Amino acid sequence: MRDASKFGPDTTTSEVLDGLDLHGKVAVVTGGSSGLGQETARALAEKGAHVVLTARDVAKGEGVAAGIRETTGNPHVEVEALELGSLASIRDFAKRLLARQDTIHILVDNAGVMACPFAKTADGFELQFGSNHLGHFLTTCLLAPALRKGAPSRVVSLSSRGHHLSPVVFDDIQFERRPYDKWKSYGQAKTANVLFAVGLERRLGAAGVHANALHPGAIMTELSRHLQMEDFEFLRTRNSGMKFKTVEAGAATSVFAATAPELEGRGGLYLEDCHVAKVNDAPDALDGVKSYALDAENAERLWRVSEELVGERFPLR
Numbered sequence: 001m002r003d004a005s006k007f008g009p010d011t012t013t014s015e016v017l018d019g020l021d022l023h024g025k026v027a028v029v030t031g032g033s034s035g036l037g038q039e040t041a042r043a044l045a046e047k048g049a050h051v052v053l054t055a056r057d058v059a060k061g062e063g064v065a066a067g068i069r070e071t072t073g074n075p076h077v078e079v080e081a082l083e084l085g086s087l088a089s090i091r092d093f094a095k096r097l098l099a100r101q102d103t104i105h106i107l108v109d110n111a112g113v114m115a116c117p118f119a120k121t122a123d124g125f126e127l128q129f130g131s132n133h134l135g136h137f138l139t140t141c142l143l144a145p146a147l148r149k150g151a152p153s154r155v156v157s158l159s160s161r162g163h164h165l166s167p168v169v170f171d172d173i174q175f176e177r178r179p180y181d182k183w184k185s186y187g188q189a190k191t192a193n194v195l196f197a198v199g200l201e202r203r204l205g206a207a208g209v210h211a212n213a214l215h216p217g218a219i220m221t222e223l224s225r226h227l228q229m230e231d232f233e234f235l236r237t238r239n240s241g242m243k244f245k246t247v248e249a250g251a252a253t254s255v256f257a258a259t260a261p262e263l264e265g266r267g268g269l270y271l272e273d274c275h276v277a278k279v280n281d282a283p284d285a286l287d288g289v290k291s292y293a294l295d296a297e298n299a300e301r302l303w304r305v306s307e308e309l310v311g312e313r314f315p316l317r
Contacts (some may be wrong), residue, residue: 004262007274009217012248013043013255016274020259023048026104026150027258028097030054030082030139031111033061036158036216038068039251040108044258046072049106052097054082084111084135085121087310094142104146106258108156109136109193118180125309126174128185133192137306140200141314144209151208152264156257157197159213159270159293163190164285167292168302192302194270194293199303201267202296203316210267212257213293217273218243219250270294 002018027044031037032053041053045068055061061079068077080097083089112132121130140147140155147153165187172178175185193213200211256274257263270277270289280288292298307313 004256004260004274007252007256009243009245009273010249011252011256011274012246013039013252014248016252016255017043017047017259020047020261022259025049025106026052026101027106027108028052028054028104028143029108029110030084030136032079033057033064035247036219036251036254037108037110038064039247040110040254040258041065041077042068042072043251043255044106045069045074045077047259048074050076052078052080052101054080054093054111056081056083082111082139083122084131084139085123085127087123087138089122090135090138091142094139098143098146102146103150104143105150105153106156107140107143107147107154108158108254108258109140110156110158110254111135112158112189114160114162115182115186117182118175126180126185128182128189129173129192132186132189133196134306134309136193137196138310138312140196141312141316144204144314144316147209148204148207153209154258154263155197155200155209155211156254157193157200157211157213158254159193159197159215160186160190161215161272161287162186163194163215163293164290166191167290168192168195168298170301170305173305191290191293194289195295195299195302196306197270198268198294198296199299200316202299205267210263210265212263212267212269212271214253214257214271215277216250216253217245219245219247268294 027049029041032041033055045051058081065077082093119127166184168188197211197213
């Protein structure tokens with residue numbers, strides 16, 4: 001029997017979903033063609049949800065969706081093309097999806113890039129901030145009408161303990177005046193993921209749309225494709241005793257955020273290991289969330305900046 005009080009770093013998606021029924025729920029998972037997104041989509045589909053997984057490579061996504069349909073017996077698993085580094089692609093995706101799916105109960109903002117060399121999105125934004133934050137900001141805001149219709153509904157924002165590496169540097173988000181640092185870039189993008197959940201909760205929480213952010217843990221997935229040996233050494237040094245999780249355990253906190261009855265009516269939180277994390281501002285912290293990532297003023301400032309960058313206002317209230 002499911003007992004959330006016993007959940008921890010080794011808890012799997014199956015354990016989180018034990019006893020839950022998701023038939024009648026519509027879930028959208030970005031970056032669902034591999035890694036945590038694939039396992040999140042599979043787990044939700046296994047419990048009966050209608051799952052839309054997004055992928056840059058549609059053929060790869062279709063192969064994953066076919067596998068999920070076969071292994072779960074759920075025929076309602078589909079694929080949509082989405083490139084989070086392109087505002088045009090995001091708007092096209094949202095238009096297509098809303099045309100046939102006007103109700104969404106779960107949105108898992110899962111896709112991301114980590115510690116990559118300096119690059120820019122199609123619209124000229126620094127790649128990590130542009131894809132990890134701005135892409136999901138626009139996607140979620142455009143899908144907000146369907147989330148409101150699906151209320152009570154949930155938005156899951158995948159952050160990382162990497163947010164400890166940097167707050168959002170509002171004076172130079174795009175690294176135009178400071179040397180590019182791939183880890184600080186990753187850190188501020190992951191901080192932005194938490195602040196976005198805080199800002200979204202303030203806007204839609206009263207309407208029954210609740211948003212939470214999370215740290216999935218250390219998992220070997222395609223997210224680490226840009227890392228070199230010295231990067232893994234950096235992570236080991238910074239996170240002494242870091243233990244890698246299986247993909248099933250890594251996706252568990254995403255699934256917990258998306259479905260757990262224990263989180264009903266709660267939002268603006270940061271989760272890790274299937275629990276609500278505490279604020280930890282210690283310089284050598286190995287867990288918890290930095291207070292700057294939950295700061296309401298930072299969240300509002302980020303919202304305004306994000307609207308300016310994508311060229312569209314989203315009051316949502």
